[in-house]
Every structure is written in C-alpha cells, then in structure tokens.
Amino acid sequence: MSKVVVVYHSGYGHTQRMAQAVAQGANAELIAIDADGNLPESGWETLAAADAIIMGSPTYMGSVSWQFKKFADASSKPWFSQQWKDKIAAGFTNSAGMNGDKLATLNTLFTLAMQHGMIWVSQGLMPSNTKGAQRNDVNYLVSYSGAIAQSPSDAGANEMLPGDLETARLFGERVASVAAKFKG
Numbered sequence: 001m002s003k004v005v006v007v008y009h010s011g012y013g014h015t016q017r018m019a020q021a022v023a024q025g026a027n028a029e030l031i032a033i034d035a036d037g038n039l040p041e042s043g044w045e046t047l048a049a050a051d052a053i054i055m056g057s058p059t060y061m062g063s064v065s066w067q068f069k070k071f072a073d074a075s076s077k078p079w080f081s082q083q084w085k086d087k088i089a090a091g092f093t094n095s096a097g098m099n100g101d102k103l104a105t106l107n108t109l110f111t112l113a114m115q116h117g118m119i120w121v122s123q124g125l126m127p128s129n130t131k132g133a134q135r136n137d138v139n140y141l142v143s144y145s146g147a148i149a150q151s152p153s154d155a156g157a158n159e160m161l162p163g164d165l166e167t168a169r170l171f172g173e174r175v176a177s178v179a180a181k182f183k184g
Contacts, residue, residue: 004028008056013157025172037070052088059095089113136163
C-alpha cells in the first residue's frame, strides 16, 4: 500500500472539505497549510516520506492563495535535494465562479509538480456534459487536469454540493490507485 498525503490551504473551509473528500478516497493523511502559509512541525518530513502528494488550494484571483504560494516557494529545499522526484502528484481547487479560472490554479500546481520531477495524475473521470446532466453529477464542471469544485460566494462550506465532493473522493481513489501501481 502506498502512502498518500494531501497538503492544502483553505481560506473559508470549502477547500478543506474538498481535501477531506480527496483524503477519504485516497486513504490519505491531511496536512493543512495554516493562515500564515506554514506547515505543522512534522509536515515536511511527512511529505518526504509520501509516495504521492495531492495538492489543494482555493482559486483566488486566478491562482493559488498566497499561503499556498508561500508553501510552494518553501518547497525549494526539497527541490534542491530532489526529495519529491518520481513521486505521484495531483491537484484540486475550488472557487465561487463556475469557471473562476480554476484551470490556472491547476496549472500552477502542475508546474510545481513538474519543477519537482513528479508524475502528474489526471482526473480520469468522464464528463457529465449531456442534456440530461444535472449540476450534482460527478465531474459536472468537466475537469481533466484535477478535481475542481464550485461554491457560491455566499454559501458556507457545509453547503458544498455532494456531486463535487464525490468527484473529489473519486479523484483521491484514482491517485491512490496510480500510486499503488507505481509502487509495485
């Protein structure tokens, strides 16, 4: 069995709910980036020991939160020693808009993973894009690069749609499955 870690920042709780759903699917450990952009004391060691790292950030102004960016910049130390090279990587995000430039955030996460020499895992779900599709269907927002969710700006984290959370859970399952195949 592979060791999967979900590292994320959440500003208002929505990305945390997504992270929990991803972690549930992947049977992963959660590491929250705090409000100051820091990891808990053993966070870097946990990431170094992981076979797969799934990264999550809300989409703010078309990119990751500044707290996640601080974490990304601090990852230059593991980058220098190539600690994450050949680990499995994936990413997820949430924003208030249906589009909200979430792909730009996923591209930021992808680029970070590529800088580290990691192996990116896609969503792997077919889209719910027929006339009969409902907003609560799995992968209704149709992302291939990673898991995405949409939460209205006036909705609390407890109001996230079950379809988006199920998409996140299935994404976690996929990443864990790929990590297990790579581990052999």
